[in-house]
Every structure is written in C-alpha cells, then in structure tokens.
Amino acid sequence: MVTKELGKIVLAGHPNVxxxxxxxxxxxxxxxxxxxxxxxxxxxxxRFHANGHVLDVVDTPGLYGFSPISEExxxxxxxxxxxxxxxxxxxxxxxxxxxxxxxxxELIERGLPTLLVLNMADEANRRGITFDCALLAKExxxxxxxxVSTRGTGVPELKKRIAGWYxxxxxxxxxxxxxxxxxxxxFQAAVRHxxxxxxxxxxxxxxxxxxxLWSSRLDAVLMQPFLGSIVLxxxxxxxxxxxxxxxxxxxxxxxxxxxxxxxxxxxxxxxxFEAAVPWGWLRDLFVGEYGMLTLGVRYAVSLILPIVTFxxxxxxxxxxxxxxxxxxxxxxxxxxxxxLSGRAVIPMVLGLGCVTMATLVTRTLPTKRERLIxxxxxxxxxxxxxxxxxxxxxxxxxxxxLAAWAVILLVVFLGVGTxxxxxxxxxxxxxxxxxxxxxxxLVSNVLLKTAVRVRWYLSEVLPLFLWASALIWFGRLxxxxxxxxxxxxxxxxxxxxxxxxxxxxxxxxxxxxxxxAGLYDLDKAGGLSVEQLLVSMLAITLxxxxxxxxxxxxxxxxxxxxxxxxxxxLSFAFAAAxxxxxxxxxxxxxx
Amino acid sequence: xxxxxxxxxDAQPGDCLRITKRHCRDEETLKKIMAMGLLPGTELRLxxxxxxxxxxTGETQFVIDRELxxxxxxxxxxxxxxxx
Numbered sequence: 001m002v003t004k005e006l007g008k009i010v011l012a013g014h015p016n017v018x019x020x021x022x023x024x025x026x027x028x029x030x031x032x033x034x035x036x037x038x039x040x041x042x043x044x045x046x047r048f049h050a051n052g053h054v055l056d057v058v059d060t061p062g063l064y065g066f067s068p069i070s071e072e073x074x075x076x077x078x079x080x081x082x083x084x085x086x087x088x089x090x091x092x093x094x095x096x097x098x099x100x101x102x103x104x105x106e107l108i109e110r111g112l113p114t115l116l117v118l119n120m121a122d123e124a125n126r127r128g129i130t131f132d133c134a135l136l137a138k139e140x141x142x143x144x145x146x147x148v149s150t151r152g153t154g155v156p157e158l159k160k161r162i163a164g165w166y167x168x169x170x171x172x173x174x175x176x177x178x179x180x181x182x183x184x185x186x187f188q189a190a191v192r193h194x195x196x197x198x199x200x201x202x203x204x205x206x207x208x209x210x211x212x213l214w215s216s217r218l219d220a221v222l223m224q225p226f227l228g229s230i231v232l233x234x235x236x237x238x239x240x241x242x243x244x245x246x247x248x249x250x251x252x253x254x255x256x257x258x259x260x261x262x263x264x265x266x267x268x269x270x271x272x273f274e275a276a277v278p279w280g281w282l283r284d285l286f287v288g289e290y291g292m293l294t295l296g297v298r299y300a301v302s303l304i305l306p307i308v309t310f311x312x313x314x315x316x317x318x319x320x321x322x323x324x325x326x327x328x329x330x331x332x333x334x335x336x337x338x339x340l341s342g343r344a345v346i347p348m349v350l351g352l353g354c355v356t357m358a359t360l361v362t363r364t365l366p367t368k369r370e371r372l373i374x375x376x377x378x379x380x381x382x383x384x385x386x387x388x389x390x391x392x393x394x395x396x397x398x399x400x401x402l403a404a405w406a407v408i409l410l411v412v413f414l415g416v417g418t419x420x421x422x423x424x425x426x427x428x429x430x431x432x433x434x435x436x437x438x439x440x441x442l443v444s445n446v447l448l449k450t451a452v453r454v455r456w457y458l459s460e461v462l463p464l465f466l467w468a469s470a471l472i473w474f475g476r477l478x479x480x481x482x483x484x485x486x487x488x489x490x491x492x493x494x495x496x497x498x499x500x501x502x503x504x505x506x507x508x509x510x511x512x513x514x515x516x517a518g519l520y521d522l523d524k525a526g527g528l529s530v531e532q533l534l535v536s537m538l539a540i541t542l543x544x545x546x547x548x549x550x551x552x553x554x555x556x557x558x559x560x561x562x563x564x565x566x567x568x569x570l571s572f573a574f575a576a577a578x579x580x581x582x583x584x585x586x587x588x589x590x591x
Numbered sequence: 592x593x594x595x596x597x598x599x600x601d602a603q604p605g606d607c608l609r610i611t612k613r614h615c616r617d618e619e620t621l622k623k624i625m626a627m628g629l630l631p632g633t634e635l636r637l638x639x640x641x642x643x644x645x646x647x648t649g650e651t652q653f654v655i656d657r658e659l660x661x662x663x664x665x666x667x668x669x670x671x672x673x674x675x
Contacts, residue, residue: 064622064625064626065622065625065626067622069619069622069623069626093650093651095649095650095651096628096649096650096651098628098649099627099628099648099649099651124650127650129650185618185621185622185625187621187625190625190630191630191631191632194628194630194632194633195632223638223639223645225641225642325654328654329642329643329645329654330642332642332643332654332656333642333643336656341656342643342654428658430620430623430655430656430658430659431643431654431655431656431659432623432624432626432627432653432654432655432656432659433653433654433655434627434651434652434653435645435651435652435653435654437652
C-alpha cells in the first residue's frame with residue numbers, strides 16, 4: 001500500500017550467485033535462472049507481497065564492481081544507482097564472502113540502503129563453511145539473511161526483513177552519494193575493501209576442511225581434453241541425437257503430425273470449413289495446402305513445438321549442471337582461431353535450439369568484434385533445433401550424405417570464422433570465466449526454465465507462422481507467389497535442383513526450418529535424388545535463419561550489419577550449394 | 592627469471608601461489624583480474640594448464656587463457672591447508 005512511493009527493490013551481485021533464482025522465488029516465476037554467468041540478458045521486473053506491502057523488484061545482470069567491464073555490467077550499475085531504488089538486495093555466494101563483500105562495501109559507501117543475502121548457504125555448509133549472521137550484520141551494519149534460492153530456504157525470513165525495512169523507512173529515504181559518471185578504477189580502494197572483507201570473514205565465518213566432493217572427481221574427467229571429448233561426444237549422441245532428434249523430432253513429432261493432425265485435427269477442420277465457408281478461395285486461407293490452420297498451426301504445434309521443447313529440456317539440464325563452462329574451457333583453443341573465446345560456446349550451443357535466442361545472448365560476449373563474429377556464424381552455420389530435426393529425419397536414411405553435410409558445415413563454420421577473424425580489425429579475445437561447481441539439476445528448475453523459454457519461443461514464432469501462411473495465400477491468389485517461384489527456379493537450376501524445390505526455398509525466407517519441411521514433403525513425394533537432397537539440405541542450412549532472427553540481428557547489430565549479414569548468408573548458401581553440386585558431379589559422389 | 596617476475600603462466604598444476612603485485616598497465620585487463628578477486632596477497636592454486644588455465648581461489652574456480660595468466664604475477668607459498 002505504502003510502498004510505491006518509497007521506490008523499488010533491486011537484486012544486485014556478482015554473476016552466477018543465484019539472483020535470478022531468488023527473483024523467481026520472490027515473484028513466483030518469470031526470469032530465467034541458470035548455472036552460467038550472464039543469463040540475465042534482459043532486465044526482469046516483478047512484484048511481490050510482504051506483510052501488507054506491494055513491492056516492485058528488479059533483477060539485474062551480474063556486477064563485479066563499480067567500474068564496469070562489460071555492457072551488461074553497465075546496465076546493472078545504472079539500475080543500482082538509479083533514483084527510485086529503495087533497497088538493494090546484495091546477493092552473494094555464501095562460500096566466497098572474501099571475494100563478494102568488497103561490493104557490499106562499495107554499495108554501503110555510496111549510501112545505498114543494502115541488505116546482504118548469503119545465498120547458496122547449503123553449498124557453503126557442504127564445504128564445511130558456517131557463518132554467524134548476527135555477527136556479520138553487526139560488523140557490516142546492515143541486515144544479513146541466509147538463503148538457498150533454488151529451494152526457497154530462507155525466503156520467508158528475507159521477505160519479513162524487507163517488509164520490516166519498508167516499515168522503518170516510511171518516514172523517508174536516506175540520502176545517498178549520487179554518482180552517475182563512470183568512475184576510474186580505484187585499485188587502492190579495492191585492496192582496502194578486500195582486506196576489510198578478509199578480516200570480517202575471519203571473525204564471522206568458520207571453515208572446517210571437507211573431503212573431496214563428488215563434483216571435483218567428475219570435474220577432473222570433464223576438464224581433461226581426451227576424456228572431456230568423449231563426454232562431449234556422449235552428450236551430443238545421447239542428448240542431441242537420441243533425446244532431441246530420434247525421440248523428440250522422430251517419435252513425438254510423428255505421433256502429433258500423423259496421428260493428431262493427420263487423422264483428427266486437419267480432416268475435422270477441413271470438413272468444418274467446407275460446411276461453413278462456401279468460397280474456395282477464402283477456405284484456402286484457413287485450411288488449404290498452405291492454410292493458416294492446416295499448415296501454419298500444424299507446423300508450429302506438431303513439428304516445431306515438440307522439437308524445441310525437447311531441446312530446451314536438454315539445454316536447461318546441461319546449463320544447470322554447470323557443463324557449459326567446462327565445454328567453454330575445452331573449446332577455447334579452437335574458438336580463439338575463429339576470433340572468439342570459449343565463452344562463445346554458450347550462444348553457439350543455445351543456437352542449436354533457437355538462433356534468434358542465441359543472437360540475443362551474444363550480448364554476454366565482451367567485445368563488439370566477438371559479438372559480430374558470433375552473430376554471423378550463428379546466422380550462417382548453426383542450424384536451429386527445428387531445422388535440425390527435419391534434416392536429421394531426412395538424411396538419416398543416407399548416412400553418406402549426412403556425414404558429408406556435417407563435415408561441410410563444420411568446415412564452413414571454422415573456415416568462415418577464420419577468414420572473418422583475419423579480416424576484422426580489433427584485439428584478440430581473452431577468456432576469463434567462473435567455473436561454477438557441478439550441480440545436479442533440480443527437476444522443478446529445469447521445467448520452469450523450459451516453460452519460460454518455450455513460451456517465449458511460441459510467442460515469437462506462432463504469429464510468424466500465421467503471417468507466413470496468410471502471405472502465401474495472398475501471393476497465390478494474386479499470382480505473386482508463382483512469379484517468385486519461377487524467379488527462384490533459375491538459381492536452383494544452377495545448383496542442380498528441380499523447379500519443384502522453389503516453393504520450399506521461398507518458405508525458407510520466413511524460416512529455414514519451414515523451408516526444410518517443404519523439402520521434406522518434396523522428398524516424400526520422391527522428387528529428389530540423394531545428391532539433390534544433400535545440396536538442398538546444405539543450402540537451406542546455410543540460408544538466412546528466419547524473420548525473427550533478422551529483426552533481432554538488426555536491432556542488436558544495426559540495420560547495415562543486419563542486411564550485410566543476410567546478404568552474405570544468402571550468397572554464401574547458394575555458392576556453397578553450387579560448389580558441392582559441381583564437386584559431386586565431377587567426382588560422382590552420391591551419384 | 593627473477594622470482595618477482597614469475598607469472599601464473601609459469602606455474603605448474605598443483606602449485607599454491609600468492610599474487611605479488613599490481614601487475615598490468617592495461618586497465619581493462621586489470622579489471623578482469625580484479626573481477627576474479629585477484630589482488631595482491633590473494634592466494635590461489637593452479638589446477639590445470641591445458642587446454643586452459645584453471646585455478647581455485649577461495650571456494651571458486653576460474654578458467655582463463657594463457658595470455659591473461661601471463662599478466663598475473665605470483666610467488667610460491669608453502670601452505671598446509673591448501674594441500675589437505
């Protein structure tokens with residue numbers, strides 16, 4: 001009731017200390033939580049109730065200190081120092097207080113009302129670390145609460161403290177040092193803060209030596225290059241191929257596509273519209289060959305939804321387990337060759353799910369150069385899960401073609417990356433990354449994250465599918481569609497593909513997987529030879545990803561860059577297809 | 592090589608080390624090192640050199656590349672607790 005005028009609550013702290021998980025616990029859902037630094041790509045806002053107060057709370061990206069390194073840190077700093085902040089919840093990793101408390105001092109010294117949240121208290125306890133919260137509170141002069149945000153432990157106590165604080169300051173907010181200009185790095189202050197932190201920790205924290213944790217034994221395996229590669233191969237095979245590909249994109253899609261839609265939904269809708277709408281041209285808009293319902297909704301629900309859902313389940317498990325930073329470390333050397341650091345592994349793996357989402361996540365890369373290279377490679381050489389599902393389904397019957405497709409794609413990824421890295425000016429990327437301990441992912445957290453991502457994905461994708469269907473309908477009605485198809489037939493003839501493949505590539509402009517699905521139908525009708533299948537799959541993989549990705553790309557990188565990337569991607573896709581076609585013709589491969 | 596010029600890039604896995612001095616002139620690099628909590632006096636233990644440098648400080652592990660490791664000046668320490 002009182003609360004709005006008093007201002008909002010801000011969650012602040014180092015990357016990877018559980019801010020987003022705490023935010024979710026306070027607000028009951030919304031932000032995405034994960035086990036690697038830098039998932040809070042967009043700032044999440046929410047609201048919760050505590051003892052009669054209605055409180056607005058903001059989640060921020062990770063912040064190491066007040067002289068920021070990355071764009072994300074600048075965002076966090078700006079929010080923390082903004083006018084209407086009533087209370088900063090400084091969330092810290094309880095097992096690393098020496099490293100975390102200096103930021104607490106910086107907050108306090110700036111006159112910001114601060115509450116210290118010792119998060120991941122369970123992990124600290126398992127490592128033989130216990131703390132005297134009362135003593136800490138006394139030494140720091142601010143309230144201290146211990147929590148386990150992923151499980152909600154300590155959150156009621158935290159809410160009580162927050163409400164109590166708001167009761168107190170109904171009288172008026174304290175003054176603070178306004179500091180908006182970016183400050184120079186103060187090395188001396190940093191050293192002083194660190195010493196003070198160590199002194200306090202010595203008094204208020206007890207550490208008992210602990211035995212070797214299961215996680216460190218497993219860690220030794222993951223970080224060893226040879227064994228790590230075997231684990232990676234196993235993750236790719238069982239996780240991506242078996243779980244997402246064979247089960248999600250195969251079994252489940254088949255059930256929905258042929259069973260649900262093929263037998264029930266589409267015949268039912270067609271019959272319904274035939275009875276209700278007497279005009280064939282209008283009926284086609286909804287239930288025709290490219291109808292909004294029979295094609296648009298069917299693709300989105302029976303094909304894309306299951307594949308993407310299975311991918312996001314896998315990705316959330318991988319993410320929460322802490323595997324990604326290990327992978328980043330393993331692949332850093334290779335990524336350096338293409339102008340990126342191991343950190344770029346995260347958007348790349350996410351790109352295998354959804355390139356649009358991954359393009360957003362390139363924000364976590366430290367330099368403009370890295371962001372540009374990552375965006376280009378994502379657009380060109382990383383197939384998204386929906387498309388991957390269709391392609392695997394198509395090529396799995398031709399192992400030779402599948403192997404050729406994979407090898408060519410890898411060569412393109414590394415080759416184009418190397419060339420771009422050579423051309424683009426700018427310094428070499430550097431890798432520094434926290435390695436959170438390996439954790440057993442919580443089912444509830446995995447499901448929550450999957451749900452949040454699938455919801456985002458559908459809201460992004462479904463309208464696009466409907467628009468695409470409507471546009472195609474309009475194009476067919478006016479003859480524009482046929483004109484474009486005949487236009488596309490020329491470059492396709494050049495790469496040895498039949499004119500019947502043109503509609504598929506036209507769909508590809510909306511979404512590559514849409515195009516791949518079109519080729520799927522064409523192949524089912526027996527319209528493609530194995531060589532044509534390889535060439536068309538390669539072309540559609542390297543194709544411009546989708547309209548959503550294009551929009552995000554232009555928003556993040558600017559119009560000129562966005563258009564340049566699309567132009568390059570398109571020309572490269574056809575050039576590569578032509579090269580492979582010529583090579584196959586000359587050598588007789590797959591003939 | 593005098594001891595005061597030893598960097599993390601010269602250390603071996605299992606070495607217990609202490610940061611000796613403010614190392615690098617480049618402020619952006621220094622910020623990264625400080626973000627990991629590495630200040631003069633901080634102790635750390637090198638766990639791996641390959642495929643990248645992994646070290647432990649406090650209860651946290653970080654991974655950095657060779658270039659960054661080469662900007663962090665360290666000295667060896669005899670430490671019973673860390674070896675336990």
